[in-house]
Amino acid sequence: MPTNVSPEFDRQRQIYEDTEDLEQRIIELQKLLALAPNHKGAERMIADYRKKLAKLKAELEKRREQERARRSAAAAEGAIRKEGAGQVCLIGVTNSGKSTLINAVTNAELEVADYPFATSVPIPAMMAYEDISIQLVELPGLFEGSYDSSIGRQALALARNTDLIAIVVDLSQDIESQMKIILGELDRARIRLNRERSAVRVERTGTGGIMVYGVHNFEGTREEVVEFLKSRKINNIIVRFQKPATFENLIDALDSSVVFVRAMIIATKGDMPGSRERFEELRAKYGNRFDIVPVSALRGENLDVMKDALFDHLDILRVYTKAPGRKKEDKPIVLPEGSVVEDAAAKVHKELFVKRFRMAILYRENDRIKRRQVGLSYPLRDGDVLQLLHR
Numbered sequence: 289m290p291t292n293v294s295p296e297f298d299r300q301r302q303i304y305e306d307t308e309d310l311e312q313r314i315i316e317l318q319k320l321l322a323l324a325p326n327h328k329g330a331e332r333m334i335a336d337y338r339k340k341l342a343k344l345k346a347e348l349e350k351r352r353e354q355e356r357a358r359r360s361a362a363a364a365e366g367a368i369r370k371e372g373a374g375q376v377c378l379i380g381v382t383n384s385g386k387s388t389l390i391n392a393v394t395n396a397e398l399e400v401a402d403y404p405f406a407t408s409v410p411i412p413a414m415m416a417y418e419d420i421s422i423q424l425v426e427l428p429g430l431f432e433g434s435y436d437s438s439i440g441r442q443a444l445a446l447a448r449n450t451d452l453i454a455i456v457v458d459l460s461q462d463i464e465s466q467m468k469i470i471l472g473e474l475d476r477a478r479i480r481l482n483r484e485r486s487a488v489r490v491e492r493t494g495t496g497g498i499m500v501y502g503v504h505n506f507e508g509t510r511e512e513v514v515e516f517l518k519s520r521k522i523n524n525i526i527v528r529f530q531k532p533a534t535f536e537n538l539i540d541a542l543d544s545s546v547v548f549v550r551a552m553i554i555a556t557k558g559d560m561p562g563s564r565e566r567f568e569e570l571r572a573k574y575g576n577r578f579d580i581v582p583v584s585a586l587r588g589e590n591l592d593v594m595k596d597a598l599f600d601h602l603d604i605l606r607v608y609t610k611a612p613g614r615k616k617e618d619k620p621i622v623l624p625e626g627s628v629v630e631d632a633a634a635k636v637h638k639e640l641f642v643k644r645f646r647m648a649i650l651y652r653e654n655d656r657i658k659r660r661q662v663g664l665s666y667p668l669r670d671g672d673v674l675q676l677l678h679r
C-alpha cells in the first residue's frame with residue numbers, strides 16, 4: 289500500500305488481522321480506523337476499512353439474531369400450547385398417581401410406574417367434558433428444591449400461567465410432608481393460590497404523592513402504609529384497600545412477579561388402607577383454603593365429581609349462539625365468568641355485532657323469564673343461548 293501510515297497504525301493493523309474472534313475483530317478495526325491517517329492518499333483505504341467494519345457488524349448482528357432464535361426455540365420446547373376451554377396443571381410429589389388419573393379421564397396413555405419420576409417432562413392430554421374439552425397437564429413431580437432445578441423451574445413456569453392448579457395429594461402417604469413441599473415450592477415460584485389480588489389495588493403514578501383509600505379494610509393504619517411505602521422508596525402511588533387486607537396482601541400487590549392462580553386439591557388412591565383417616569386430616573387442615581375431591585383412579589371412583597369440580601374451578605361459562613329461525617349451535621363460545629353480551633358478540637364478529645349491534649335475544653332455560661331482549665352490558669350465565677342482531 290503506497291499510503292504513508294504511522295507505526296502505531298501498522299501495529300494495530302497487524303493486531304486486527306491476527307484477531308479471529310468476531311466481536312474483538314470489530315473492536316480492533318474501530319481502533320485501527322481511529323489511527324488512520326488523515327490525508328487524501330488514504331481515503332480509499334479508509335473507505336475500504338469502513339465497508340469491512342459494516343460487514344463485520346452485520347455478521348455479528350446476524351449471529352446474535354440466530355442465538356436469540358435458538359434460545360426462544362429451546363424455551364418454547366418446554367412450553368405447552370393451551371388448548372380447549374381451559375388448562376389445568378396437575379401438581380404433586382412423584383408417584384402420587386397423576387398419570388394414572390389423567391389416563392382414567394382422557395384417551396392418553398401416560399407411563400404409570402411405581403418408581404419415581406416416570407413423568408419427567410410436562411405432558412398435556414385432553415379431557416372431554418360435556419360439550420367442551422379441558423386440557424390437563426401433568427407436571428413432573430415436585431420435591432424440596434424443585435425451584436432450583438431446571439426441570440422444576442420449567443414446571444413451575446407452566447403453573448404460573450395456567451388457569452387452574454390441581455394439587456394432587458396421595459392418600460396412601462403422609463399428608464403434611466406432601467403439602468409442605470408443594471405449597472413451599474409454589475410459594476418460592478411466587479405463585480399464590482386462591483387469593484384475590486383485588487383485595488389491594490395499586491396504581492403507580494408519576495406525581496401526586498401517596499394516596500390511600502379504604503384504609504378501614506387494612507389491618508394497620510394509614511401512617512403505617514405511608515411509612516412502609518416510603519421505606520421502599522415509593523413516593524407516588526394510589527393504594528386502594530377494597531376488601532379486608534393484611535400487610536402481606538399489600539406486599540404482594542406491590543410485587544408484579546407474584547401471580548394468583550385458582551387451585552383445588554385432588555386426593556388420590558382413596559382405595560388404600562388409611563386413606564379415609566388421611567382424607568379427614570387433609571380436610572381439617574386445608575379444607576378452608578381448598579375444595580378437596582377424593583378419588584380412586586384404580587377403582588374409577590368419584591371421577592365424575594372430580595370432572596365437575598375441575599370445570600367449576602375454571603370459572604368459565606358457555607354461551608350458544610343461535611341464528612334467527614335456526615337451532616342453537618352445538619359448540620359453545622367459552623368465556624370467563626362475569627362476561628357480558630358484548631364479550632360474546634366480540635368473539636362472534638366484532639364489526640358486525642358490537643359496532644353495529646342492534647339488540648340481542650337471550651334464551652335462558654330454568655329461569656322465570658325464558659326469553660328476553662338484552663343489551664351489550666347484560667351479564668351472561670353458563671348455558672345461555674344468544675341471538676345477536678345487527679343493524
Ligand SMILES: Nc1nc2c(ncn2[C@@H]2O[C@H](COP(=O)(O)OP(=O)(O)OP(=O)(O)O)[C@@H](O)[C@H]2O)c(=O)[nH]1
Pocket residue numbers: 380381382383384385386387388389399400401402403404405406407408428429556557558559560583584585586587
Ligand atoms: N391403589 C392405588 N394405586 C394407584 C392409584 N393411582 C395410582 N396408583 C399407583 O401409584 C403409582 C404411581 O402412579 P403414577 O400415576 O405413575 O404416579 P405419578 O404421580 O404420575 O408419578 P410420576 O410421574 O412418576 O411422578 C403406580 O404404581 C400406580 O399404579 C390409585 O388410585 N389406587
Ligand SMILES: [Mg+2]
Pocket residue numbers: 386387388398399400406407426
Ligand atoms: Mg406421572
